[in-house]
Each structure stands twice: as structure tokens, then as C-alpha cells.
Amino acid sequence: MDAKDWLLLRILEEDSTQELSEVADLTDLTEAEVEDRVSAMEDDRIIRGYCASIDWEKAGEGVAAATVNLKVTPERDFGYDRIAERIARFPQVSSLRLISGEYDFEIRVTGRNIQDITRFVSEQIAPMEQIRETGTILVMKSYKENGRILYDRKEGERLLFSF
Amino acid sequence: MRDFISARTHNIPPSGIRRFFDIVQEMDDVISLGVGEPDYATPWVACEAGIASVEQGQTSYTSNRGLPALRTEVSRYLGKRFGIQYHPEDEMVITTGASEALDIAIRTVTDPGDEILIADPSYVSYSPGVMLSDGVPVRVPCRMEDEFRLTPDALMEKITPKSKAVICNFPNNPTGGVMSREDYRGIAEIICDHDLLLISDEIYTEMTYDGEMTSAVQAEGLRERTILINGFSKAYAMTGWRVAYLCAPKELCDAALKIHQYVMLSAPTMSQYAAVGALKNADLDREEMVTEYQMRRNLFVRGLNRIGLTCHLPRGAFYAFPSIKEFGLSDVEFAERLLIEHHVAVVPGSVFGPSGAGHLRCSYAISREDLREAVRRIEAFTTSL
Structure with a gap:
């Protein structure tokens, strides 16, 4: 990893669909160099995948999300890992993090509506034997996701000429 | 009439x-x-700091030199980014943009007839600034072949017994040229040998892309004979706030302060608070x-x-x-x-x-x-x- 790799990652994280020629121009590399570097970082699993950022509500799908905090009992020999892997298998769980403080895990759960989420938490997550407590926080409105602002914002104006 | x-x-x-x-x-x-x-x-952290200062009623003048908290932060910043030391108490003035810093720097040193050498091409206000002090602007060409750096030879060629000071601006507006430490060493020798002063407008230093960020003051012998100008407009996108600073050895700084206190009193207070926020939290x-x-x-x-x-x-x-x-x-x-x-x-x-x-x-x-x-x-x- 050098400064150019770092630039490449930054560009791809922002928009991984940009033309190869554009990425080459931005980084001052040849297109072949960009391809080599990117595939090396894919091989090293530094780049874990590419995805689109979608406004599902606009797409006409019902969408609901919640942050669910979990207190769990870690297992001898495995600590938190085995229970984490069990929870991570559910497609409803879009992120899962071990956290400091009162709770142990913070998970992000998504579904089509609130009922989907409460059913999932109460029927799938809460009954697991290692789970001691759950705390569900429903998302009411999202203003920013993954660094992207989701509301309209007016840009400031600049002079067309200034020295 | x-x-x-x-x-x-x-x-x-x-x-x-x-x-x-x-x-x-x-x-x-x-x-x-x-x-x-x-x-x-x-940066929003800077805006928040400015807004909070207004909410708390910090709407009066500050001291002529500028908010002590801001001078302390500037001193820290220069030490951290360039390894250069300026005392916040008596080697620094907070100004209303780098434009004011430049104006008072030129007026501080220019007597009628003094020749002020300007690295050319240059920001548009240097030459008129010199003329307003009845000084004589003398342009020192910087060439594309040299990547628009100020070279010792070009500088030497324009020096006369009337030469008093040099104004340069690197990274440069309009060329994008920069000076390395070695480049500065080259002109430092000439400036010292001919007993000149340097006014170094370093407003674009944070926008240095391919090498080490430099300040003229790092070159041996220049700290004692440089008025350093830097600010927040470019690095922190704060052009509209009008806040910058001038650093110089005490005697020069006191002289510049005299002009500043008569023409400006102090830089905008909320902008100074915003600048503190920028230096603390907007890296x-x-x-x-x-x-x-x-x-x-x-x-x-x-x-x-x-x-x-x-x-x-x-x-x-x-x-x-x-x-x-x-x-x-x-x-x-x-x-x-x-x-x-x-x-x-x-x-x-x-x-x-x-x-x-x-x-x-x-x-x-x-x-x-x-x-x-x-x-x-x-x-x-x-x-x-």
C-alpha cells in the first residue's frame, strides 16, 4: 500500500463505477497500472466488494431499520466469535459490531416494515440462549447514510472571477 | 471641481x-x-465555533493582536506543521485576511523610493500595495523552465543598492509553483548577504501535493528577516470570514501592529473564534x-x-x-x-x-x-x- 493505492481506495469508495480512464487521470497512473493495483487489493481482500447505494423507499419498497443492542454471554474458548457468527448469518442483519459499554453487540436490522423487525428480534434474536438482553431502537428517518447526505442542500455561491 | x-x-x-x-x-x-x-x-466545526461565539455574546473587539486562544493555536500549528516557532505574545498579529497582513507588511517596511522585489508572475495586489507606499515594485521573473520557482540568479540580477525587500508567494498563485527547502536556502543566502527583508505569503502551503510542505522561515538566516503571512482562507475554505495572521520577530511585529491597530483595530471576532475551531478540529x-x-x-x-x-x-x-x-x-x-x-x-x-x-x-x-x-x-x- 502506497499513497497511490490509498487514493485509489478513496476514489472507489466514493464511486466504484467510474471509467477506468478517469480513475487513471485522477491518480496520475496508466490504466494498466490502475487495473493491476486494484486487482492486487482485491486479491488481498482490502477491497471486499462493490455495491450500489440505494434509496429503497424511493424504489417503492417498504423499508424499516433498527439498531438493536444486545447483551450476550460469551462462551468459554470462543468468547464472542461463535455467537457473532450465528447472528451474522441472518440476512436481516446488515451490520454487526462488538462494542464497548453497557451492551456487547450492536446490530443493524432491516426489513419491509416495523412488524418484520419486531418479529425478527423477538422470535429469532431474543430467544437465543446466549442473549441476555435486547434493546431495540427504531429508525424514524434517515438523514445521512454511509457518508451520503440524503436531503436537498443548497450550495453556497461563489464569484465567477476572483484572484 | x-x-x-x-x-x-x-x-x-x-x-x-x-x-x-x-x-x-x-x-x-x-x-x-x-x-x-x-x-x-x-468545515462545519469551524462554523459551529463561530456561531457559538455569537450566541455567547462574544461580539466585541478582541485585543489588537487577536484572540490569545487563536494566537496560541497558530503558534502550535506552525510548530507542528513546519517546526518553526513564533511566540504568541509578541511575534504575531491576527489580521483581516491575508490581504490586510500583506498591506501592513508592505507599509511597515517601505519608504518612498525603496525597491521591493516581487517574484513574477504574482498575486495581483503586491505591486499596487508597494505603489501605495511610494515604493518601487521590481519584478523578478520566474520561468516555466524552472517550474516557476524563484531562482537565486534571477533574484541577483534585480538587486540594486535601493533594494529593500522581496515579496514571494509559494505555493504560487497563479503558477502553482512551489519552493523546496533547498530552493529557499538558495535565495536565503542572497537575502542575507544583501541585508534584505522577505515578505513570504504562504497562504497556499497546505495545498502542496508532491513533496514536503515548506516555509521560507525554515531556511537558515531567514527567520530574523521574514514577515510570514498565512491564514485560513484556502486551507480551511474560509475566504468569506476574512481572517489570517502575520508573524515576524518582535520589533517588526510591533511596528506592523501599530498600523493594524489604527486601520483595522482587530480582525472580526466571530471569525477568530471560527479559526480556533478550524485549527483545533478541522484537520x-x-x-x-x-x-x-x-x-x-x-x-x-x-x-x-x-x-x-x-x-x-x-x-x-x-x-x-x-x-x-x-x-x-x-x-x-x-x-x-x-x-x-x-x-x-x-x-x-x-x-x-x-x-x-x-x-x-x-x-x-x-x-x-x-x-x-x-x-x-x-x-x-x-x-x-
């Missing part, structure tokens, strides 16, 4: 691009490469913006070279300075026709001094999309010539 305007004011040439402003007003799809400020909003915003500008520079300069406009790699600031000499038009004609025929606004290089003739100053502080479109339009223009 007699002419009330002083001869001194009459002698200052008018802005070189008044006509361009008028043309641009009539257009609605113009892409402007004429902007001299970041296209980012001020990430600054780095993000500088990285983006580096990428835009790569994109834009490649684009210009691809369509046949010879352009040195600008290593700092946010300007490209391509040569248009091979097209048989002056830079002013080229810029005017480019604007009228293809709706791209650039600033003719000669506006920044004779060494800028035959070049265009193109700011890349605009979106990537607009930069690509600008290159397409410039290509359409040059192929029509």
Missing part, C-alpha cells in the same frame, strides 16, 4: 479583467476556471479537500497536455498555468475568445505580471465534471484556430 483623487491612486492600474466580468454576467452556461477560492464550504476536512484537489489537478493537467496545451505540473495551490504561446494569440485575446466563443472563463497570465504573458491561469477548484467539460471546450476552441 478639482480632481480629488490622489496621484498615487491614479497611478494604480485598474484590474486587468474588468471586461471579463461584464461578459460573464451575460452568460448562463459559463464554466469558470477563474475562481480563486475553494469550492468547499467551511480531517482539510486533508479531504487537499486530496480532492490533488486528484483534480492530475485530471486537469493531463487533460490540458492531452489537447496540446503545454503545462508544467503545478505542485501546489489550485491553479494550472498552461502556455498558449503556440496558438499565435496573446493570452488576453485567447482568454477573451475562449470566453465569448466557448463560454470558458480563465484569467490571462499577463494580469499577474509580464512573466505570465502567454499563459492562462486556470483554477481547478471546481467539480471534476466541469473540469472535463472545460477541457472539451478548450479543445474545441484550439482546434478551431
Whole structure:
């Protein structure tokens, strides 16, 4: 990893669909160099995948999300890992993090509506034997996701000429 | 009625691009490469600090030198970023933008008839600033072959017994040229040998892309004879807040402070609080913006070279300075026709001094999309010539 790799990652994280020629121009590399570097970082699993950022509500799908905090009992020999892997298998769980403080895990759960989420938490997550407590926080409105602002914002104006 | 305007004011040439402003007003799809400020909003942490100060009723003057908290932060910043030390108590004045710092620096040192050497091409206000003090601006050419650095030979050639000070600005507006530590060492020797003072406008230092960020003051012998100017407008996208600073050894600083307290009293208070916020908490915003500008520079300069406009790699600031000499038009004609025929606004290089003739100053502080479109339009223009 050098400064150019770092630039490449930054560009791809922002928009991984940009033309190869554009990425080459931005980084001052040849297109072949960009391809080599990117595939090396894919091989090293530094780049874990590419995805689109979608406004599902606009797409006409019902969408609901919640942050669910979990207190769990870690297992001898495995600590938190085995229970984490069990929870991570559910497609409803879009992120899962071990956290400091009162709770142990913070998970992000998504579904089509609130009922989907409460059913999932109460029927799938809460009954697991290692789970001691759950705390569900429903998302009411999202203003920013993954660094992207989701509301309209007016840009400031600049002079067309200034020295 | 007699002419009330002083001869001194009459002698200052008018802005070189008044006509361009008028043309641009009539257009609605113009892409402007004429902007001299970041296209980012001020980091929100800085805005919050400014807003909070107003909410708390901090709306009075500050001390003439500026808020103690800001001077302490500036001193820390200079130590951390450049390893240079200025005492916040008596070697620093917070000013209303770098423009004021420049004005008082020039007035502090210039007596009538003093020759002030200016690295050319240069920011537009240096020469008029010298003339307002009845000094004599002497331009020292910086050439494309030298990547627009100020070379010892060029400087030597213009020194006379009347030489008093040198004004330079690296990373440079309009060329994007930068000075390495070694480059500064070269001119430091001459400045010391000829007992000159240096006014170093380092407002673009954070926008240094390919090497170490430098300050003139790092060169041996220069700290004692430099008035250093830096500020927040570029690095923290704070042009509208009008806040900057001047650093110099105590005696010079006290003299500059005398002028500052009569003409300005103090820099805007809420802006000073915002600047404290910027220095304390906006490193990430600054780095993000500088990285983006580096990428835009790569994109834009490649684009210009691809369509046949010879352009040195600008290593700092946010300007490209391509040569248009091979097209048989002056830079002013080229810029005017480019604007009228293809709706791209650039600033003719000669506006920044004779060494800028035959070049265009193109700011890349605009979106990537607009930069690509600008290159397409410039290509359409040059192929029509």
C-alpha cells in the first residue's frame, strides 16, 4: 500500500463505477497500472466488494431499520466469535459490531416494515440462549447514510472571477 | 471641481479583467476556471465555533493582536506543521485576511523610493500595495523552465543598492509553483548577504501535493528577516470570514501592529473564534479537500497536455498555468475568445505580471465534471484556430 493505492481506495469508495480512464487521470497512473493495483487489493481482500447505494423507499419498497443492542454471554474458548457468527448469518442483519459499554453487540436490522423487525428480534434474536438482553431502537428517518447526505442542500455561491 | 483623487491612486492600474466580468454576467452556461477560492464550504466545526461565539455574546473587539486562544493555536500549528516557532505574545498579529497582513507588511517596511522585489508572475495586489507606499515594485521573473520557482540568479540580477525587500508567494498563485527547502536556502543566502527583508505569503502551503510542505522561515538566516503571512482562507475554505495572521520577530511585529491597530483595530471576532475551531478540529476536512484537489489537478493537467496545451505540473495551490504561446494569440485575446466563443472563463497570465504573458491561469477548484467539460471546450476552441 502506497499513497497511490490509498487514493485509489478513496476514489472507489466514493464511486466504484467510474471509467477506468478517469480513475487513471485522477491518480496520475496508466490504466494498466490502475487495473493491476486494484486487482492486487482485491486479491488481498482490502477491497471486499462493490455495491450500489440505494434509496429503497424511493424504489417503492417498504423499508424499516433498527439498531438493536444486545447483551450476550460469551462462551468459554470462543468468547464472542461463535455467537457473532450465528447472528451474522441472518440476512436481516446488515451490520454487526462488538462494542464497548453497557451492551456487547450492536446490530443493524432491516426489513419491509416495523412488524418484520419486531418479529425478527423477538422470535429469532431474543430467544437465543446466549442473549441476555435486547434493546431495540427504531429508525424514524434517515438523514445521512454511509457518508451520503440524503436531503436537498443548497450550495453556497461563489464569484465567477476572483484572484 | 478639482480632481480629488490622489496621484498615487491614479497611478494604480485598474484590474486587468474588468471586461471579463461584464461578459460573464451575460452568460448562463459559463464554466469558470477563474475562481480563486475553494469550492468547499467551511468545515462545519469551524462554523459551529463561530456561531457559538455569537450566541455567547462574544461580539466585541478582541485585543489588537487577536484572540490569545487563536494566537496560541497558530503558534502550535506552525510548530507542528513546519517546526518553526513564533511566540504568541509578541511575534504575531491576527489580521483581516491575508490581504490586510500583506498591506501592513508592505507599509511597515517601505519608504518612498525603496525597491521591493516581487517574484513574477504574482498575486495581483503586491505591486499596487508597494505603489501605495511610494515604493518601487521590481519584478523578478520566474520561468516555466524552472517550474516557476524563484531562482537565486534571477533574484541577483534585480538587486540594486535601493533594494529593500522581496515579496514571494509559494505555493504560487497563479503558477502553482512551489519552493523546496533547498530552493529557499538558495535565495536565503542572497537575502542575507544583501541585508534584505522577505515578505513570504504562504497562504497556499497546505495545498502542496508532491513533496514536503515548506516555509521560507525554515531556511537558515531567514527567520530574523521574514514577515510570514498565512491564514485560513484556502486551507480551511474560509475566504468569506476574512481572517489570517502575520508573524515576524518582535520589533517588526510591533511596528506592523501599530498600523493594524489604527486601520483595522482587530480582525472580526466571530471569525477568530471560527479559526480556533478550524485549527483545533478541522484537520480531517482539510486533508479531504487537499486530496480532492490533488486528484483534480492530475485530471486537469493531463487533460490540458492531452489537447496540446503545454503545462508544467503545478505542485501546489489550485491553479494550472498552461502556455498558449503556440496558438499565435496573446493570452488576453485567447482568454477573451475562449470566453465569448466557448463560454470558458480563465484569467490571462499577463494580469499577474509580464512573466505570465502567454499563459492562462486556470483554477481547478471546481467539480471534476466541469473540469472535463472545460477541457472539451478548450479543445474545441484550439482546434478551431
